Amino acid sequence: xxxxxxTPRYLVIGTGKKITLECSQTMGHDKMYWYQQDPGMELHLIxxxxxxxxxxxxxxxxxxxxxxxxxxxxxxxxxSARPSHTSQYLCATxxxxxxFFGPGTRLTVL
Amino acid sequence: xxxxxxxxxxxxxxxGESSSLNCSYTVSGxxxxxxxxxxxxxxxxxxxxxxSAGEEKEKERLKATLTKKESFLHITAPKPEDSATYLCxxxxxxxxxxxxxxxxxxx
Numbered sequence: 001x002x003x004x005x006x007t008p009r010y011l012v013i014g015t016g017k018k019i020t021l022e023c024s025q026t027m028g029h030d031k032m033y034w035y036q037q038d039p040g041m042e043l044h045l046i047x048x049x050x051x052x053x054x055x056x057x058x059x060x061x062x063x064x065x066x067x068x069x070x071x072x073x074x075x076x077x078x079x080s081a082r083p084s085h086t087s088q089y090l091c092a093t094x095x096x097x098x099x100f101f102g103p104g105t106r107l108t109v110l
Numbered sequence: 111x112x113x114x115x116x117x118x119x120x121x122x123x124x125x126g127e128s129s130s131l132n133c134s135y136t137v138s139g140x141x142x143x144x145x146x147x148x149x150x151x152x153x154x155x156x157x158x159x160x161x162s163a164g165e166e167k168e169k170e171r172l173k174a175t176l177t178k179k180e181s182f183l184h185i186t187a188p189k190p191e192d193s194a195t196y197l198c199x200x201x202x203x204x205x206x207x208x209x210x211x212x213x214x215x216x217x
Contacts, residue, residue, distance in 0.1 A: 040210075
């Protein structure tokens with residue numbers, strides 16, 4: 001079944017730790033995205049990729065980095081987590097202009 | 111700059127009480143307006159895409175319509191399982207989201 005997977009679903013971590021949020025998809029889509037969403041707020045694009053070895057920064061300034069070595073995998077890394085990184089992180093893929101979202105990772109940095 | 115405004119912020123309906131959610135937008139060159147449903151702690155679930163004024167899409171109790179300045183999501187005879195946040199987004203060169211309408215349907 002075509003789907004988008006994100007792990008972990010929930011993560012509580014201390015300040016200064018390095019973390020990687022995983023996103024993988026079996027949708028067969030080339031384009032992938034990372035969004036950040038705070039409660040009651042709109043989604044903000046932080047990174048996107050149009051294919052293997054292609055990554056771009058989105059509108060929202062982010063201290064995270066991404067890589068796209070395989071079509072189906074688009075991990076997001078924070079080298080040194082801070083409390084300001086506490087948020088929900090959503091991975092998405094697109095077919096044309098229609099975007100489809102994974103279940104999200106809720107990150108809490110203490 | 112593309113802008114999306116959704117109203118109301120929150121809406122409480124009784125089961126069977128029909129209503130509409132509004133999405134007003136400004137975008138230079140609309141290439142799609144999208145409706146999503148988002149349950150607490152989950153990612154948005156795709157509902158509809160509308161491309162041109164006058165277009166309508168339906169799915170079960172939901173119907174989405176589009177004009178040149180706004181879109182409506184009509185909910186007919188809602189059930190408690192329709193409770194969720196409904197997000198609107200417009201696409202020009204990227205997807206721009208509104209903050210959503212939190213819908214609660216009670217028995």
